[in-house]
Amino acid sequence: MLTIFRKEIKDALRDRRTLMTALLSSLLGVPLMLFIFSTVLSQVESQEEKRTVLAVGIEYAPQLENFILRQGYQIKAAPVDYEAKSRSKELDQPVLLVPQDFEKKLMTGDKAILEVAYDSNNRQAEFGLRPLKRLLEAFTQETTLMGLTMRGISTELLQRIEVRERRLQKPEERKASITEMLPMMVLMAIIIGGMYAAIDTTAGERERGSLEPLMMNPVSGWQLAIGKWGAVAAVGMGVVVLTIFSFFPSQWLIKNDTLRAEFQFGIKDAIGFLMVLLPLAASMAALQIAIALDCKSYKEAQVRNQIVTMFIPFVSLIPILFPGREPAWFKWVPVLAQNQMMNQVLKGEVLHPLTVGMALATCVLITVICLMYIAQKMRKVVMV
Structure with missing residues (x-):
């Protein structure tokens, strides 16, 4: 043997x-x-840390522009051919599209629509989708709370229940x-x-x-x-x-x-x-x-x-x-x-x-x- x-x-x-x-x-x-x-995680985190928003028609939404600037972000105008550049992966961020009647609908209480444009084959742009959506959700929440306050409704009525997470993972576990x-x-x-x-x-x-x-x-x-x-x-x-x-x-x-x-x-x-x-x-x-x-x-x-x-x-x-x-x-x-x-x-x-x-x-x-x-x-x- x-x-x-x-x-x-x-x-x-x-x-x-x-x-x-x-x-x-x-x-x-x-x-x-x-x-x-x-490498992939660094790319995701780099998009999280990037404090820039590419937008089309941001001049139609002064409230949104003010909110984004207050959060420490910079607003840059997206290129005219942003669709082609996103497909060719020259553009590494999603683009915020603001309609012309956005501010008017916001003031009258109608539902306003914002669009975020990106190519799903462009991984870099897709990585930037989550931080941009989180920013827009924060703006939506602030606008809603301000509208209720102006009408004399306490915002605490919307937050009567607070949910907290309790992690059961042991400290020594990774x-x-x-x-x-x-x-x-x-x-x-x-x-x-x-x-x-x-x-x-x-x-x-x-x-x-x-x-x-x-x-x-x-x-x-x-x-x-x-x-x-x-x-x-x-x-x-x-x-x-x-x-x-x-x-x-x-x-x-x-x-x-x-x-x-x-x-x-x-x-x-x-x-x-x-x-x-x-x-x-x-x-x-x-x-x-x-x-x-x-x-x-x-x-x-x-x-x-x-x-x-x-x-x-x-x-x-x-x-x-x-x-x-x-x-x-x-x-x-x-x-x-x-x-x-x-x-x-x-x-x-x-x-x-x-x-x-x-x-x-x-x-x-x-x-x-x-x-x-x-x-x-x-x-x-x-x-x-």
Whole structure:
């Protein structure tokens, strides 16, 4: 078994495709995702902080103009061809459209209409929609309250009930809403990182004709299965370790203060991730070898394993079907259980030993079943 293990490890390290896939998926995936999150969030916040309103016909609404200026905003006239510039993404803000009869309707008590123009394909302009609508809602509320006061009606009649939020989140728990996609990225890196090693040690060797000489040695099916599985599992676990420890330098790439405050990954979190992911990587290695074992060519094995890989995003979306409390059987489903536990770690929650044990038992069961199949099938496949 050790001889086969050493041989397969050497083959995996010599295979540039396997090595580059493992390194790229583990070292670049998380930093790239965090960089994208940081950039997008910075763009949203930059629109929030931008104190400028682009308007057409603001001269028809002196009250609105006065209110906007009092809030510390500047008003700029939108270009005449604002529609074309918004479509071409030259304009990075939505445009406020004020009709000519706005002030007249406001004075007579009729409903006045304001429009905010933007192109939904222009992400920058869409990011500026929320702060502008919030500003206009504040103006609407002030105008309504002033109208009631002028008519001698107390504004407190509209605010007889005050609703306050009470957050039940523990102080030590962290928010991880922005980084909820990271667990799926890590899972994909694990599956893809070990997939090529699993294919190469089965269908790849069969295609190259190096599997038959290996079978001429006096080794049992179990020795072959465990030796090959150990090498592929080592590659998969190596990807896990590299991926998790890439979280630490990735935090240096985060330029956004909000994301930096939410994403705080330390040694304790890394240990939690390792406990969750190492057994999964070992079980996925056995599953990938079992899938690729019957394939006669590298491409066929690659297609079969890619089909399995496609199910991972779908499994991660299952909790959407169960809003509220998650069913207990989630803890027994591979990938889904690990996704939940990683989210708990990112939120700063403590993993329950029973939950970790249930996920570990499932991974061990998958590994044993796949190894039994591989040991029984290994020599039969070569003879076909």
